Amino acid sequence: MTGTTGTRDPARWKDWGARCRERPTTILLVAVTVLVLMAVWGWLDAVRLRSATLDVRSSAAIAATPFAGSLGGAIAKRLALVRGLGAFVTVELSGDGLEDEFPAFAEALPGSMPGIRNVSVAPDFVVRLVNPMDAGNAKVVGHDLLKDPRPGFADTVRRAISTRDVATHGPVELLQGGIGLIARQSLFKDGKPWGAVGAAFDLPPILNEANLSGLTQRYRVALRRAGGMVFAGEEAVLALEPVVERVHAADGDWELAVVPVEGWAAAARAQAERGPLVLAVGGIGILVVIVILLLAERRATLARLVDLRTAELNHARRDADRKAEQLALAQKELEQFAFAAAHDLQEPVRAMGSYAQLLQREIGASLDEERAALLGQVVEGARRLKALLSDVQIFVAETGIPLPDHPVRADDALDDALNALARTLDGVGGRVRRDPLPQVMADRRRLREMFVVLIGNALEYRHPDRPPDIHVGAREGGGFAVLTVRDNGIGIESRYHEQIFQVFRRLHGRTEHSGTGMGLPIARKMAERLGGRITVSSDPGQGSAFSIHLPVVNLPAVSQEAGP
Amino acid sequence: MSGLPHAPFHILLVEDDPADAGLAKRAIREGRILCDVHHAVDGVEALAYLRREGAHHAHARRPDLILLDLNMPRMDGRGVLAEVKKDPDLRGIPVVVLTTSDVQQDIEAIYQLGANSFVTKPLDLQDFFSVISGLENYWFNIVKLPK
Secondary structure (H helix, E strand, O other), X not given: OHHXXXXXXXXXXXXXXXXXXXXXXXXXXXXXXXXXXXXXHHHHHHHHHHHHHHHHHHHHXXXXXXXXXXXXXXXXXXXXXXXXXXXXXXXXHOOOOHHHHHXXXXXXXXXXXXXXXXXXXXXXXXXXXXXXXXXXHHOOOOOEHHHOOOOOHHHHHHHHHHHOOEEEEEEEEOOOOOEEEEEEEEXXXXXXXXXXXXXXXXXXXXXXXXXXXXXXXXXXXXXXXXXXXXXXXXXXXXXXXXXXXXXXXXXXXXXEEEEEOOOHHHHHHHHXXXXXXXXXXXXXXXXXXXXXXXXXXXXXXXXXXXXXXXXXXHHHHHHHHHHHHHHHHHHHHHHHHHHHHHHHHHHHHHHHHHHHHHHHHHHHHHOOHHHHHHHHHHHHHHHHHHHHHHHHHHXXXXXXXXXXXXXXXXXXXXXXXXXXXXXXXXXXXXXXEEOOOOEEOOOHHHHHHHHHHHHHHHHHOOOOOOOOEEXXXXXXXXXXXXXXXXXXXXXXXXXXXXXXXXXXXXXXXXXXXOOOOOHHHHHHHHHHHOOOEEEEEEEOOOEEEEEEEEEEOOXXXXXXXXXX | OOOOOOOOEEEEEEOOOHHHHHHHHHHHHHOOOOEEEEEEOOHHHHHHHHOOOOHHHOOOXXXXXXXXXXXXXXOOHHHHHXXXXXXXXXXXXXXXXXXXXXXXXXXXXXXXXOOOEEEEOOOOHHHHHHHHHHHHHHHHHHOOOOO
16 A cells, blocks of 8 residues: 555656646646735735834834923923022022022032932023032033034023023033033113023933833833934934934923834734734735646647547547448448459350350251240340340449530430330320420430330330330429329339339239339439439329439520520 | 362351350251351351461361351451451452340440451240351352452
8 A cells, every 4th residue: 555655646647747747738827826825825925014103103203202392301300490490599589698608508409309400590691509519510600602612502591591591501511520411591780781690400310200211121212302413322223214203392392202122024924923924925825726737638639539539439430430441441342242243254155155046946946845935044044034134234334424514305305215116106096195305414315214214114115905005204303303104004002012022022923024124223313413313103003113213404405505 | 189079158157165166067068058067166266267277277268257246265257357357358358247246335346446247146936046047148149259
């Protein structure tokens, strides 16, 4: 068993491979299908990835939004602190307690808010008061804000003056070191700029307050002022098509750019479920390929079946052709044999008859009656055999005799026939009445022979009680001329109507009626050769009517013949 | 040579069938006109006789009439007829084709070859004797032959 399966499978594959080579169409079809499916797969995958990417981006936005909100809140708190400082200083301007009150006010602040680097007061925009007064902060005392050469610093102060509100700068590198957010508020006294208050806030506490670490577990982030430099996170994030959330700071928004840690594509791929799509497209692909292969196999099977049947049919047809050929050959040989036999046998038969007659001449007178009768039987037998052979020869030779190419007057043929039968007619006291006959497509010899046979039969099979009265008439019907020989003879029972046309068939004993039994077969064969036939109708005891049906002559031919 | 006087007329009978030849010779013998007969069994022998070829034909007599069968071995009647009619010496001898055939094509072909008569052998002995007798009468009595 294992041996069988082991050998069968490779054979089948080999067979399959051979069939594929025979059928490049199938391979092409499968290849095209695979290509189309791959294209469909690629398109579907791209759509799916796009949609997944959108999902991931919206997730990122959703994750970033609360952080942006908290960040905005953290900034707002710090700006509110600056505004509070501004209010405190404005109140203190009416008295002289500013320098004394400031440290107490300032020192109260860090408890409410982490990461305050300093708070400062700058009358006439020159820093005078700073808290806490540590080594770093001490550096800024005396610093003229409007003359700060660092880009953006003086601008911030001017913006605060023009808006009469808080303006922010940074986060930037602080004079005191570290990154910080600087906020300044301009103060006015009697409608004129008095100076500014300010604060510097460390950045990390702001970010912590917004719980940035919660976001950075899954996202890479970058934080900057809108359109400005990145001050927190990775600058590279900006090049990675980040989701950007706006962080509302009072003086110009910040932008929070967010990108998944693994990148958008990977995140989208992780997000999207690939399995169903793979299953669907792969399954459809396999199904289509299987269907194609099955169809190709079925078509191949049908084609093989058709080939097989065609071969069988061809074989059968060749067989039939060969048999028909053999049959035709056999028939021809038979005819040749029959003709040769009929022809060559006549010679010795004639000799036998002649010598028997010679004997009759020489010794007939000396023979008694009985012996003379014996000799007479020999003579008669030879005569009959010769007549039979002659008729067989005529019957067989009929096929080879050429057909007429022009019509003849049937009257002429009838004249010939009556001449040939004149002596017999006289002998039996018969009479022939005749109507005018048409032209028919026949040759005169054949038509004469047919008349001789039919009229001769009418005379031979006459009624014993009355002399033969024969009528020859004509009519036309169905494209044929019908020449009818009607007699008042003994008639023929209808069950013999076919037999009488068969070779050597005789309905009567030889003593009753002589004849070879070949007359009607010869006549019918002649009629059929001429494209017609001979039919019989009879009323037994009253007479018979034999009709020769022959094609009618076409009219131009008739007028041409009858012209002169 | 034999010392016997020659019969007035000489007939060459060309016939392969001994039975037919026997009948013909008998019919000629019984005829009213005195003839002698030479029997050739086929066309080759007949032509040799007519052309006096071979030792035993050296003194062959020129026939006044040739009775010629059609179907024979070696050379058939058509061949003999064609040879005789294209030979200036022999052309004048009347040739009567005497055969069992009455096929029309045969008849036409034979006259085309220059036969003087085409006669179908009658079946009846009496008729056959009459035909032979009639032929003798016609060719030796009625018509004038070249000498």
